[in-house]
Amino acid sequence: MEKLLVVEDDIGIQKQLKWTLDDYDVVFAGDKSSAISSLRRFTPKVVTLDLGLPPDAENASEGLATLQEILSLDPSCKVIVITGNEDNLNALEAIKLGAHDFYQKPINDEELTVIINRAFFVSSIETENAKREALECEDTPIIGTSPKIMRVKSMIDKVAPTELTTLLLGESGTGKDLIAREIHQKSRRNTKPFVAINCASIPENLLESELFGYEKGAFTGAQKTTPGKIECANGGTLFLDEIGDMPYPLQAKILRFLQDKVVERVGGRTQIPVDIKIVCATNQNLREMVLEKTFREDLFYRISEIVIDIPPLRERNEDVLILSRMLLNQCADMLSKKFTGFSDEAMAALMAHSWPGNIRELQNKIRSAAVMSDTKLISVMDLGLDDTHDELDFSLKVTREKAEKEAVSKALAYCDGNVSNTAKYLGITRPTLYHAS
Structure with missing residues (x-):
């Protein structure tokens, strides 16, 4: 209330x-x-x-x-x-x-x-x-004002100046790469390289040489000495995306590098010191992988000095329209078209959709709608979303009643059903609690 x-x-x-x-x-x-x-x-x-x-x-x-x-x-x-x-x-x-x-x-x-x-x-x-x-004045590419995304922004500001290894956890399409780059941009290393490598996109037999580099003649086809991604990031930031897909044998070598900050190229014997900041990301549950022995426990604790949980778009409902308008403006510039916004039905559909593909799915829907629309107002048909969504109720009274019932329910569970303690915990009287429930 x-x-x-x-x-x-x-x-x-x-x-x-x-x-x-x-x-x-x-x-x-x-x-x-x-x-x-x-x-x-x-x-x-x-x-x-x-x-x-x-x-x-x-x-x-x-x-x-x-x-x-x-x-x-x-x-x-x-x-x-x-x-x-x-x-x-x-x-x-x-x-x-x-x-x-x-x-x-x-x-x-x-x-x-x-x-x-x-x-x-x-x-x-x-x-x-x-x-x-x-939001418009804020110097950040991370768009949103929801409590969860504001917490992410706050954590970025706090972790960026440090040298702690940061682990980004979030579903596919939530913007882990964008957040990793933002951490780099706000760090003292922002004038140095930002090097990203996707551990899931490189074959297992090539990933080690991609990371650590190789000496001439180390294997067939190694015609010259080539530094790896880690060396290329020296002085800057290395972003290990989808680290949960890193082969188990290679995890031990990565752990040793994180501890010692030196690399040995494949086929080499010289230890090369490297000064870099590490940011890792995954959409997998590393804790479960540790229990299943598919991810090293010591590596997990080494890369999770700071953990940032990135919320999926369905938990950032108040950000959906902000992001949609921003993406539509980008499409307007790209297509040299003018749009006045979204119809009421389109906005309701955007808010009601669960967005399993997160921001990447939203981006695709907005781009497709901008191309297909023949008018300045994006319709629900342009978006290609099911228009059988539930009608959204923005009534403050209804919203307050739902929030109150949820709070009372949680408080009763927390107080093990004790009405007096629940009322005290909520800061209300017993009669008010009976009325609210």
Whole structure:
């Protein structure tokens, strides 16, 4: 539930609003001091403020002072001032000071509820726009504002300056290569080479010579000494993609290199020191492979000093439309076409699809749609997605109810069914818990 701070010293009005505004988590304050304290503690997006506060309840001076302090602490907060009947001068003064709206007593429950709902709506729109602006200004190719992808971005920023070996875990098509390059770009080695090798795409008998290089005459066809990928990455970053597919015998040699940071070319005896940063990636479950003895346990712990779990696109639902618009803009430039966006049905289909192929599948769908579309608006038929998807419900009330039930269910399980402990854990009373469940 959204937090709503109600600054009102009249106990009767407090009780009236408590029942009227039951769609919100209402916090009450009776004076300036408690209002500011509640603002700091709960950071509500919307505040209703009675200008007639003690100790100057007959005038608006204390209320206007409270308004100014609220906006100085949180300029984005939407403050709805409540004034006495016909008190137009103070209402206008409050608007000049930055109040979002005003309402004159006596209070009509339905009218005030509409004003408050509108204030929350405006706040949510401003927050979303701020996220998009930050995304556009952000110097990173990793697109998205979902909590899981924001955590990935945070981990990249933290791990990039270090020399720790990083393991990227994620399904195919989630952008492991892009994240590996971003780690390199944000490291102190960004002016040096970034060398990637896909351990699954090179035959087993050639992978060792690709990684470590070979001396002239080491095998048939070795007509000259050739440095391997590891040497070529000296000073920079080596990206071992799909390391889970690396042959078991070669894993021991890679482990020795990671420990000693020296290589021996195939057919050679000279140890060559190499200074590189290592990033590995796989779409396989290495822990299970360790138990099955198909991946070395010591190598697993050596490459997983830092592990970044990359979420699949189905767990980044709020990023789907952002990515879709970005990809459509790229296609427009590539095809020299102009698009205004997606139809409502197309956006619903994009949100409802499970995206088993992740970003790679989304990219293919958008490119295909951009080529096939005869209009500026991409339709669900252009995308080639099944239009029998469930209708998406963006109702805040429905969303809140679903989130509450999920939280209560998890809390009950955590507290082993103890209602008192569950209520305490959730920060609510027992009667409220019974109502929520």
